[in-house]
Amino acid sequence: MAEQARPAISSALEAFYQRELAHPDKTYLVQPLGDGSVVSYSWAQVGDQARRMAAYLRSLQFPASSHIALLSRNCAHWIIADLAIWMAGHVSVPVYPTLTADSVRQVLEHSDCRAVFVGKLENWQQLRGGLPEQLPWIALPLGPEDAHLLPWQSLIDANEPWTQTHRVAPTDVATIIYTSGTSGIAKGVMLSFASMYYAANNGLRLFTISEDDRLLSYLPLSNVAERQFVEIASLLSGQTVYFVHSAQTFVEDNRRARPTVFFGVPRIWFKLQQSVLQKVPAGLLNTVLATPLLGPRVARRVLERLGFDQIRYAVSGAAPIDDQLLLWYHRLGMSLVEIYGMTENAGYSHLGRPKRFKSGWIGLPNPGVECRLSGDGELLVRSPANMLGYYKDPVRTAETLDEHGFLHTGDCGAIDNEGFLRITGRRKDTFKTSKGRYVAPAPIEKRLHAHPYIEQACVVGTQLPQPIALIQLSSASIEGVSPVRVEESLSAALLELNGQLNRQEQLACVVVISDAWTVENGFLTPTLKLKRHVVEATYQDQLEYWSVSGRTVVVQ
Structure with missing residues (x-):
């Protein structure tokens, strides 16, 4: 008898079913426990636990496509629970574990x-106070101890695996x-199985990924990129x-x-x-890396x-990176x-190409992505990865997805004759000085980030005569450097930067x-992007004083 053809894959859930059958004993997830030990889960073990939890979810008799939340830092059972939600015929709603209780409640209630x-x-x-008491609270194995939480293992033991293979429509x-809301206003982005599959599957082709590759998970799984x-x-x-136990064990977990x-x-x-660079001075390292025989050995080390x-x-x-850091x-x-x-296009738009690096430009459109600039320079993109819309928000959906299917990104950009993209800032971030001149802060901030002492920068200037930059210093970079030397370096950098900027963009000072x-x-944000509105609101009362202080470097 001829072997029955496998069904075509159009979703991550269907892909899991096939992976589980193809190599049940292969290790899929590796979870560190914090005491130096790890626990590994094979594809078969993941499938067994996901099916048992799916059976429990089915027993609750929720309507089809009900919304189930995931509130956790990254761990193996985050993915297992997500699979269980899909196997039970429901929709997963990730919740950032760094939110406040009020924000958690807002997401759970809105969704x-x-x-x-x-x-x-x-x-x-x-x-805890952000979780509605009437909802079932299900504890993952690494979850907190709380009498209100239903233990994962107890539910697994009490339920036989759900044997009916749930098929999803694309x-x-x-x-x-x-x-995550750099603007402070969270929106519920609805992504289909098809859009997530399209984005990830094309990403695998771009990177020539196979089952022999290994990943480290440490950025929030609640974010679309991770x-x-x-x-x-x-x-x-x-x-x-592989998962990271904590920020302190990152390098150890990465080495594993x-x-x-x-x-x-x-x-x-x-x-x-x-x-x-804390261990090897930048100048010495650069010299060694340029040495023909020694350089490659040191780089590998x-x-x-x-x-x-x-x-x-x-x-x-998730944010612009300085070219010098890339290099x-x-x-x-x-x-x-x-x-x-x-988030609105499943993270699928543009990517740099290793053999076609172009300083100052992100990269080229991904396969299947159409992009153009609107009349005022806003980047518009269209692909099968685009979202279905915002949950319960048709007005903002219509503002973001136009009648031609283009996603209005809110980013201002430039596209060169080869198709390379450069992001020049967010439309809503552009501000007007008291002289009536408009300034886009993002390009200035990117130049500031090139300075070795500056870790974070936020350029502000609404109703100020000239913009100013609020900066945070890298403690590692300035270790052992005198405050006078730091101030001299920042003053020199400001003078050089202002010489490269238009008059209305020149900074009055750095703070x-x-x-x-x-x-x-x-x-x-959970992906370490600076929330501009929070910075501006926090220091609003001091901005004008700093701007007219007459000093090029102001220390708060």
Whole structure:
């Protein structure tokens, strides 16, 4: 009898079914426990637990396509729970674990969630009040201990695996991802199984990914970038996924994984660079790397210590990255490229090409992506990866997706004659000075980030005579450097920068902010992007005073 043809894959769930059958004993997820030990889950073990949890969800008799929330830091059971939600015929709603209790409640209520998985958290007591009492709270294995939580293992033991294979339609809603909100207004982006599949599957082709590749998961799975690059890509390709226990164990966990492909945000790439330069001065390292025989050996040693010696492709996204930082990794032999995308198009838009690096430009459109600029310079993109719309928000959906299917990104850009894209800033971030001149802050901030002492920069200037820059210094870069030397370096950099800017863009001063800008205190999004509106609101009363102080460098 001829072997029955396998059904065509059009979703990550269907891909999982086939992976589970093809190599049930192959390791899929590797979870560190914090005491130096790890636990690994094979594809068969993942499938068994997901099916048992799906059976429990089915027993709750929710209507088809009900919304189930996932509130947890990254861990193996985040992905297992997501699979269970889909197997039960429902829609997953990731919730950032760094939100406040009020924001968690807002997301759960707006999304009409009927249950919530609670996993690995460091702030459970602060978040607990944001969970509606009437919902079932299901604890993942690494979740907090709480009498109100239903233990994962108890539910697994009490339910036989759900044996009916749930098939999804490509146009079904797979997930509702609430944007992390640099503007402070979260929107529920509805992504279909088809859009997530299209974006991830084409990404696998661009990076020539196979089941022999390894991934490290550390950025929030609640964010579209990590969701697509790690979860959906691994389900489609069969990669092994390793998790990070904590920020303190990042390098140790990365060395264990020895990832072959890696996604990071600019701040991560910057901090890793600084960890190297703390041990080897930049000038000495540059000299050694330029030495024909010694350079390649030293470069490989540096990558080995970071856990990146097996990297084939590395990607930076979520915010602009300085070209000099990209080139620093290139000198180490790492193919680090920039990526551009949004939650609204499953993170699928533009990508740098390792052999076609062009300074100042992100890269080329991905396969299947059409892009154009509107009359006022806004980037518009169209592809099968575009969202279905915003949940319960037809007005903003119509504002973002036009009648021709183009997504209005809100980003201003430029496209050269080869098709390379450059982002010049957010339309809503452009401000007007008291002289009536418009200034786009993003290009100025990118130039500031090129300075080795500057870790974060935010250019403001609404109703000021001239813009000013609020900056945070890199503690690693200025260690051992006198405050006078730091101020002299910043003054010289400001003078040089102003010589490259138009008159209305020139900075009156740079202000060194001593307050911490972190995810926990609300200054950064979970993907470490600066929330401009929070910075401006926090220092609003002091901006005018700083701008007319007459000093080029002001220390808060």
